[in-house]
Amino acid sequence: MGLRRWTAGWMIALVAMLTPLAIAKPAADPQLTVSKGQAQRPAVVVCPRCPVRRLTDALRQAPEGARIIVQSGLYVEGEIVVDKPVEIVGQGWPAFDGTGKNQVLTVRADGVHLTGLLIRNSGKSYIADLAGLRVEAAHHCVVEGNRLLNNFFGIYLASTEDCLIRDNEVHGNATSEAFSGNGIHLWNSHRITLERNHVTGHRDGLYFEFLQDSAVRDNISERNVRYGLHTMYSANNYYAGNLLRANLAGVVFMYSKRLRAIDNRYEDNWGAACYGALLKDLDDSEIAKNLFYHNSVALYAEDANRNLLVKNRFYNNGFAIRIMANANDNVFSGNLFETNSFDVTTNSSAASTNSFNGNYWDDYRGYDLNHDGIGDVPFWPVKLFGLLLEEYPAAIILLRSPFAELLDAAEEAIPILTPRNLADEKPLIARPSWSKPQTLKNASVQ
Amino acid sequence: MVVVEGCNPAPPYPIHFGGVECAYCHMVVSDPRFAAELVTKKGRVYYFDSIECLASFVAESQVPQADVHSMWVSDFQHPEHLIPAPSAFYLKASRLHSPMRRNFIAFSHSADRTQALATLGGTQMSWEEVLQLQRTHSRANTTLRAS
Numbered sequence: 001m002g003l004r005r006w007t008a009g010w011m012i013a014l015v016a017m018l019t020p021l022a023i024a025k026p027a028a029d030p031q032l033t034v035s036k037g038q039a040q041r042p043a044v045v046v047c048p049r050c051p052v053r054r055l056t057d058a059l060r061q062a063p064e065g066a067r068i069i070v071q072s073g074l075y076v077e078g079e080i081v082v083d084k085p086v087e088i089v090g091q092g093w094p095a096f097d098g099t100g101k102n103q104v105l106t107v108r109a110d111g112v113h114l115t116g117l118l119i120r121n122s123g124k125s126y127i128a129d130l131a132g133l134r135v136e137a138a139h140h141c142v143v144e145g146n147r148l149l150n151n152f153f154g155i156y157l158a159s160t161e162d163c164l165i166r167d168n169e170v171h172g173n174a175t176s177e178a179f180s181g182n183g184i185h186l187w188n189s190h191r192i193t194l195e196r197n198h199v200t201g202h203r204d205g206l207y208f209e210f211l212q213d214s215a216v217r218d219n220i221s222e223r224n225v226r227y228g229l230h231t232m233y234s235a236n237n238y239y240a241g242n243l244l245r246a247n248l249a250g251v252v253f254m255y256s257k258r259l260r261a262i263d264n265r266y267e268d269n270w271g272a273a274c275y276g277a278l279l280k281d282l283d284d285s286e287i288a289k290n291l292f293y294h295n296s297v298a299l300y301a302e303d304a305n306r307n308l309l310v311k312n313r314f315y316n317n318g319f320a321i322r323i324m325a326n327a328n329d330n331v332f333s334g335n336l337f338e339t340n341s342f343d344v345t346t347n348s349s350a351a352s353t354n355s356f357n358g359n360y361w362d363d364y365r366g367y368d369l370n371h372d373g374i375g376d377v378p379f380w381p382v383k384l385f386g387l388l389l390e391e392y393p394a395a396i397i398l399l400r401s402p403f404a405e406l407l408d409a410a411e412e413a414i415p416i417l418t419p420r421n422l423a424d425e426k427p428l429i430a431r432p433s434w435s436k437p438q439t440l441k442n443a444s445v446q
Numbered sequence: 447m448v449v450v451e452g453c454n455p456a457p458p459y460p461i462h463f464g465g466v467e468c469a470y471c472h473m474v475v476s477d478p479r480f481a482a483e484l485v486t487k488k489g490r491v492y493y494f495d496s497i498e499c500l501a502s503f504v505a506e507s508q509v510p511q512a513d514v515h516s517m518w519v520s521d522f523q524h525p526e527h528l529i530p531a532p533s534a535f536y537l538k539a540s541r542l543h544s545p546m547r548r549n550f551i552a553f554s555h556s557a558d559r560t561q562a563l564a565t566l567g568g569t570q571m572s573w574e575e576v577l578q579l580q581r582t583h584s585r586a587n588t589t590l591r592a593s
Binding site for chain 1: 463464465467471472473474476477478479525541542543547565566
């Protein structure tokens with residue numbers, strides 16, 4: 001009896017000691033935050049009614065490596081400069097507003113992480129490239145899941161390395177008449193990853209200058225005033241899975257080398273004599289598996305050398321390929337040409353150093369007696385009428401006229417003026433098996 | 447595509463920004479601060495998106511000198527207002543980016559240029575000097591480093 005009471009006593013004591021531990025909760029601390037499974041660490045919270053009401057003040061107070069949470073509200077603070085490594089997280093789309101006067105947010109430190117911010121209404125200037133977000137001379141930034149609306153330039157990187165720019169919405173209100181800035185502008189930067197961004201309504205959607213060793217993947221650049229993608233003086237970049245649609249013209253690759261453009265779509269680029277892809281001074285690059293659909297000119301090449309263009313689909317364009325005499329040693333292989341008004345035009349009768357090999361041409365009228373899938377006679381894709389057009393563009397009015405047909409028929413019978421060696425010796429008889437309708441890889445980005 | 451201007455008044459002709467392409471580099475002319483124009487004696491108009499493109503075009507005699515009627519550049523002080531190229535005052539600005547990155551801008555008055563020099567930095571030049579610079583600037587000189 002005594003023993004039982006003694007044991008019970010200890011058990012009660014034990015339970016009494018352990019109970020407070022079981023039911024205790026951490027004291028509610030307004031400075032701590034809970035955010036979708038992210039590691040909790042002390043953060044500075046900014047909100048219109050909080051002790052800290054401005055991001056500028058939070059930045060002044062926060063130690064390096066801090067997390068700054070900015071809650072929903074309107075923040076008009078002039079230019080905000082981030083000059084230390086911090087993580088700035090927006091909750092409920094806090095709006096940083098330049099009120100049409102200034103550069104909104106500028107990052108000048110390494111290791112800055114920005115997410116969930118709404119940045120809008122930057123100023124506009126003839127002298128300075130004012131942007132919603134500017135990152136300069138910084139490394140290892142992450143700009144992810146932000147919205148940039150109605151800015152002059154959207155996201156502007158200058159002399160920046162090793163950054164990730166992903167899942168941002170960048171929408172401007174540029175018109176062709178008014179002076180406008182680019183959506184995502186990368187200048188003098190290296191090793192940038194640009195993924196799944198959606199850019200509309202700027203001058204050039206994506207603009208790269210002196211960009212190297214970077215990857216541009218699965219972005220949508222559409223309804224911009226000028227180019228969907230514009231690359232100058234750049235090298236060793238990789239562009240894949242991007243959609244460039246309904247811009248004035250699709251993509252410009254200029255004064256660049258060793259680019260790889262794979263599996264992109266260039267659609268509905270509608271400017272008169274504007275291009276799906278303009279290649280000027282582009283060397284040693286690969287352009288593969290792209291879809292050129294419904295462009296005035298799908299691909300224009302001038303002073304472009306040693307490029308490999310394979311497995312592209314040229315469908316329903318005015319001119320599929322306009323290649324100038326100073327473009328040399330380019331290889332066109334395994335491409336698909338369908339319902340283009342002109343497959344290939346050039347501006348010279350001289351012998352071409354470019355090779356066309358194993359492409360499918362819907363205009364091919366040859367035969368395949370040995371059933372090897374390859375036509376037994378060559379296909380000459382340059383029509384005399386096309387050559388005439390290079391010299392006299394206004395002659396387009398004669399397209400599909402009996403005169404033009406007669407001209408082409410005469411040239412085919414007695415070839416004199418079209419470059420004779422610009423021929424596909426092995427044209428495909430049947431459409432290649434890979435040429436099924438392409439689907440948008442990044443259908444989730446709208 | 448270049449449209450032949452028939453029954454128009456005298457040059458310079460207004461530039462349709464966003465609607466014409468540069469005769470030299472084929473980019474769409476869209477920035478009124480740098481745009482330029484060349485008119486031939488037959489009335490054909492060539493547009494340029496930058497002064498350096500006009501200068502390169504002229505330096506390479508893409509149109510024979512004898513056929514050129516007039517050349518025009520944008521007055522940086524009044525964009526969209528075109529002034530005669532040979533008599534304009536040029537600045538190769540250090541703190542401004544032109545479409546092909548040669549950063550030439552033009553002024554109708556020398557005083558405007560001096561004022562711009564203070565904000566933008568750079569080198570003052572004449573049309574002949576601009577032409578000469580573009581003549582020597584060739585593909586071989588293009589490096590992949592930002593200036």
